[in-house]
Amino acid sequence: MTDMQAISDHWGKGDVYSRILDAMVLAGLDPKSVTIEQLAPMDHFHARGFPATVELADALPIREGDRLVDIGCGLGGPARYLARRFRCHVDGIDITAPFVDAANRLSALVGMEDMVVCRHGDGQKLPYDDEAFEGGYAQHVTMNVPDRGVFFGEAFRVLKPGAFFALTEHGLGETGEPHHPVPWSEDGSGAYLMRPADSVAALKEAGFTDIRTTDTGDKYLSGYKAAIERAEKGDTPVFGTHILLGKLAPQIIRNAARNIEERRTHPVQIVCHKPR
Numbered sequence: 001m002t003d004m005q006a007i008s009d010h011w012g013k014g015d016v017y018s019r020i021l022d023a024m025v026l027a028g029l030d031p032k033s034v035t036i037e038q039l040a041p042m043d044h045f046h047a048r049g050f051p052a053t054v055e056l057a058d059a060l061p062i063r064e065g066d067r068l069v070d071i072g073c074g075l076g077g078p079a080r081y082l083a084r085r086f087r088c089h090v091d092g093i094d095i096t097a098p099f100v101d102a103a104n105r106l107s108a109l110v111g112m113e114d115m116v117v118c119r120h121g122d123g124q125k126l127p128y129d130d131e132a133f134e135g136g137y138a139q140h141v142t143m144n145v146p147d148r149g150v151f152f153g154e155a156f157r158v159l160k161p162g163a164f165f166a167l168t169e170h171g172l173g174e175t176g177e178p179h180h181p182v183p184w185s186e187d188g189s190g191a192y193l194m195r196p197a198d199s200v201a202a203l204k205e206a207g208f209t210d211i212r213t214t215d216t217g218d219k220y221l222s223g224y225k226a227a228i229e230r231a232e233k234g235d236t237p238v239f240g241t242h243i244l245l246g247k248l249a250p251q252i253i254r255n256a257a258r259n260i261e262e263r264r265t266h267p268v269q270i271v272c273h274k275p276r
């Protein structure tokens with residue numbers, strides 16, 4: 001098995017879409033009339049979920065009619081949100097085939113299949129033409145990416161001059177390896193965390209400029225702590241990302257919080273540009 005297949009299997013195997021539909025029905029949501037707002041607790045599959053997508057979107061210079069690329073699009077929640085909010089088109093790509101299948105079927109459910117098109121593939125080898133996009137982003141993807149130079153180089157290649165590129169990630173902290181399991185790895189395999197300064201250096205090396213880094217650790221920590229408190233009170237919503245994280249979800253959330261507190265991870269949001 002290749003490492004990339006193992007990474008894909010870690011994120012999602014089997015019929016993910018059916019699992020989501022079952023959870024939807026259990027939560028009292030009607031798949032025929034479901035909205036992107038109702039999907040949001042489950043399909044923004046990253047630390048702090050939907051509010052983090054909104055904050056990222058607020059920081060990006062997206063215009064109506066833009067074509068964006070979402071590298072590691074997961075279930076397409078962020079892509080659908082941006083497409084609806086900015087009236088733009090988003091091409092998503094993800095290494096996990098069952099997520100891509102679910103992403104496209106969810107887009108069809110909410111009538112957005114023309115605005116958001118997801119396909120299966122590796123962010124290290126993008127199936128798009130040079131200079132095809134006005135902007136691109138990768139939300140919580142790079143923790144699994146073995147070659148950041150190739151990944152950022154591909155993003156750079158497919159972006160137009162002047163385009164933005166944004167990423168959010170759990171960088172490697174200063175104190176040691178993270179406790180596992182975490183969302184991106186059960187035991188440390190398939191995990192390629194880098195110090196934020198090294199990610200910035202790799203972006204520069206790929207050609208990006210105007211690189212702005214924001215620490216997001218405190219916000220993520222409060223998000224994880226709120227989720228832990230809800231779980232302890234037995235208040236976890238029926239429809240949420242635990243459907244995707246599986247039975248290790250409680251331990252994963254506790255470790256994600258503890259790793260930030262112990263400075264084993266260093267979460268950041270980075271926004272940069274391809275020069276004109």
Ligand SMILES: C[S@@+](CC[C@H](N)C(=O)[O-])C[C@H]1O[C@@H](n2cnc3c(N)ncnc32)[C@H](O)[C@@H]1O
Nearest residue numbers: 044045046072073074094095096122123139144
């Ligand atoms: C935490 S999820 C984030 C999904 C989505 N970006 C979101 O925010 O909802 C990480 C995603 O990265 C994808 N991924 C990991 N390595 C990848 C790669 N080399 N190329 C494309 N997708 C990748 C995984 O399959 C998974 O869907």
